[in-house]
Amino acid sequence: MAQKEDDDLEIQLLMTGPANEANLDEILGGTFSNDTLLRNVLLTNTDAVESRVEKIVTDHQHEMEDYLELSMRDCFLAPWRCGQRGTRLRGRSWGVEARQLFGSQYSCTSGDRTRRSRKNNARWTEDEMVKLVHSVSKKGIGKWGKMKDDYFSASIRTAVHLKDKWRNLVRACKAKNTTKKKVKVQKATEFVVRRFRHRILAIEAKHILVTKKT
DNA sequence: TTAGGGTTAAGT
DNA sequence: ACTTAACCCTAA
Numbered sequence: 284m285a286q287k288e289d290d291d292l293e294i295q296l297l298m299t300g301p302a303n304e305a306n307l308d309e310i311l312g313g314t315f316s317n318d319t320l321l322r323n324v325l326l327t328n329t330d331a332v333e334s335r336v337e338k339i340v341t342d343h344q345h346e347m348e349d350y351l352e353l354s355m356r357d358c359f360l361a362p363w364r365c366g367q368r369g370t371r372l373r374g375r376s377w378g379v380e381a382r383q384l385f386g387s388q389y390s391c392t393s394g395d396r397t398r399r400s401r402k403n404n405a406r407w408t409e410d411e412m413v414k415l416v417h418s419v420s421k422k423g424i425g426k427w428g429k430m431k432d433d434y435f436s437a438s439i440r441t442a443v444h445l446k447d448k449w450r451n452l453v454r455a456c457k458a459k460n461t462t463k464k465k466v467k468v469q470k471a472t473e474f475v476v477r478r479f480r481h482r483i484l485a486i487e488a489k490h491i492l493v494t495k496k497t
Numbered sequence: 498t499t500a501g502g503g504t505t506a507a508g509t
Numbered sequence: 510a511c512t513t514a515a516c517c518c519t520a521a
Contacts, residue, residue, distance in 0.1 A: 405515075405516095406507090406514080406515080407514085407515085425499070425500085427498080427499070428498060428499085442498070442499080443498085443499080443516085443517090444515080444516080446498095446499070446500075446501095447514085447515065447516070447517095448514085448515080450500095450501085451513075451514055451515075454513080454514090455513080455514090458512095458513085467509090467512090467513090468513080469507095469508060469509080469512090469513060469514075470508080470509090471508090471514090472513085472514085
């Protein structure tokens, strides 16, 4: 199928070709397409992107308050922060033994809830991540089911996985690279973040501002 | 089916 | 120790 070949070629270029965000304009389309200031900062400086995005949020605060939860605004404006977690066992934790006893998914309780234990991690490869960036560029955010069919049909990744991974990528792109923070983006994500940070942030920013707006 | 909160495995 | 990434849960 021609479309698939086109996609494969584009993905190949994204992986190996020169970093080129010249088509960012096209990717963004609509709202920001004639915002030259935004386009310029997107293409040059990520710090400027953040302040610019912040300004957009400030300028549109009234409209945003109507449809954005506070937590969502905070998440959008601030780098992601995880809550503190309690200490836990590591390495050969009780989970390993529980698995041997009860299978790969046993049920466990935390707080007042019972939930299934987590299945083992399937770490995303660079190729997969690039493919995800490409497919979100094409389809936009939120079409996870369709993206699964069109781009990940033979993959172990479900629509929910795609959605979750995109969220993690956005968070990784928002992570500040200050010296204060010991841990930054993990090795596996480094390439994708370095290469597609502008694109990912831009797509996300556009999505947040455009969707739900009446 | 998706969005977004919550939990747990794994990286640094 | 503390963060990120993968996965779970569930309302709408």
